[in-house]
Amino acid sequence: RPEDLPQTVEDYRRAAGAALPPATAAWLNGGAGDEITLRRNEAAFDALPLMPRVLRDGGSGDTSLTLLGTRLDHPILVAPMAWQRLLHPDAERALAAGATAQGARMVLSAQATTPLAEARGAGALCDWFQLYWLGREGTLALARRAADAGYAALMLTVDAPVAGQRPREMRAGFALPPDLSPVNLAGLPRPAAGSFEEVMAAAPRWADLEWLCAAAPLPVLAKGILHPGDAARAVAAGAAGVVVSNHGGRVLDGLPASVEALPAVASALAGRAPVLVDGGIRRGTDVLRALALGADAVMVGRPAAWALAVAGALGVAHVLRLLRDELRIAMAIAGCRSPRDIGPSLIFRQNPPEGC
Ligand code: FNR
Numbered sequence: 107r108p109e110d111l112p113q114t115v116e117d118y119r120r121a122a123g124a125a126l127p128p129a130t131a132a133w134l135n136g137g138a139g140d141e142i143t144l145r146r147n148e149a150a151f152d153a154l155p156l157m158p159r160v161l162r163d164g165g166s167g168d169t170s171l172t173l174l175g176t177r178l179d180h181p182i183l184v185a186p187m188a189w190q191r192l193l194h195p196d197a198e199r200a201l202a203a204g205a206t207a208q209g210a211r212m213v214l215s216a217q218a219t220t221p222l223a224e225a226r227g228a229g230a231l232c233d234w235f236q237l238y239w240l241g242r243e244g245t246l247a248l249a250r251r252a253a254d255a256g257y258a259a260l261m262l263t264v265d266a267p268v269a270g271q272r273p274r275e276m277r278a279g280f281a282l283p284p285d286l287s288p289v290n291l292a293g294l295p296r297p298a299a300g301s302f303e304e305v306m307a308a309a310p311r312w313a314d315l316e317w318l319c320a321a322a323p324l325p326v327l328a329k330g331i332l333h334p335g336d337a338a339r340a341v342a343a344g345a346a347g348v349v350v351s352n353h354g355g356r357v358l359d360g361l362p363a364s365v366e367a368l369p370a371v372a373s374a375l376a377g378r379a380p381v382l383v384d385g386g387i388r389r390g391t392d393v394l395r396a397l398a399l400g401a402d403a404v405m406v407g408r409p410a411a412w413a414l415a416v417a418g419a420l421g422v423a424h425v426l427r428l429l430r431d432e433l434r435i436a437m438a439i440a441g442c443r444s445p446r447d448i449g450p451s452l453i454f455r456q457n458p459p460e461g462c
Pocket of ligand 1: 134135185186187188215216217236263329351352353354355384385386387405406407408409411
């Protein structure tokens, strides 16, 4: 029945909660520590009222953009997420097919459960690959694997030198099933990293980012930046873009919401490189808020995962359809013809400066 169909991301969240085993739901939905950052990511969007402008020539809501040389129909990407086979047997292939069907670029996780080439073949827009640092030799070998499989860019995640602690997941007794493995990392040289000291000693440094940007066969974006100084430094090191992110609240608790950190990063980069943001985006109006505060594009994580869990590729396509329709309608009503019309004055402030 049509009234049973999910109509919003929130509907998909609820449906996924009912469909998934409790431990898997805890892994997917949980965050680090007391989950303050996790909640703050969403609450920060709620706290940013929009200020529409009326009676403008709104056009028809052109959401398209060019990102690292590729034309995209809209600025909503699918964030890299590990272990998608936990959510659906078609895993990353379904994510890639559903995203591509709705013109959404997808970033394949380093911890994907599907071979690079297979995911790439399942959807033309599954063409960015996320890396975790594996030491110089291993990271470069992985970057070459991605290039050989036809990927167009790399996204190095820099905010998780060690894994975060997620109590919700631990309480639920979540454990990776033994038959899941990061298939794309098989056989790569890796630094010894057993103890905490070894893990931290093997973590990447600025010199490593600079080295990777020069050595890699593909452009490298840095994911997991909150400080404007770090964003500027990443671009100076050769990064092709930055992702303002707190990893969906999964690594360190007590951080600002990513949308709170966004404006300072956008102004530090001043258009020198694209700025993406993820964390807590649940509606088209959240995408609009992020663009207003300086993002060129956004990534959604859990919304795509919930939809994958509920209805495979079809669900992923549907949830992205909902988000892009919400964005287009919100733009039209707010008086924005294209992303170029979207700026900070779209966010309501109690005391706006004179003359705007
Ligand atoms: C992630 N994220 C993530 N990031 C990354 O760089 N590599 C990874 O393998 C993963 N894995 C992962 C698994 C799961 C289950 C989640 C929910 C998230 C973080 C992800 O890329 C993104 O930053 C957040 O998910 C964005 O926040 P929202 O949209 O989930 O609120």
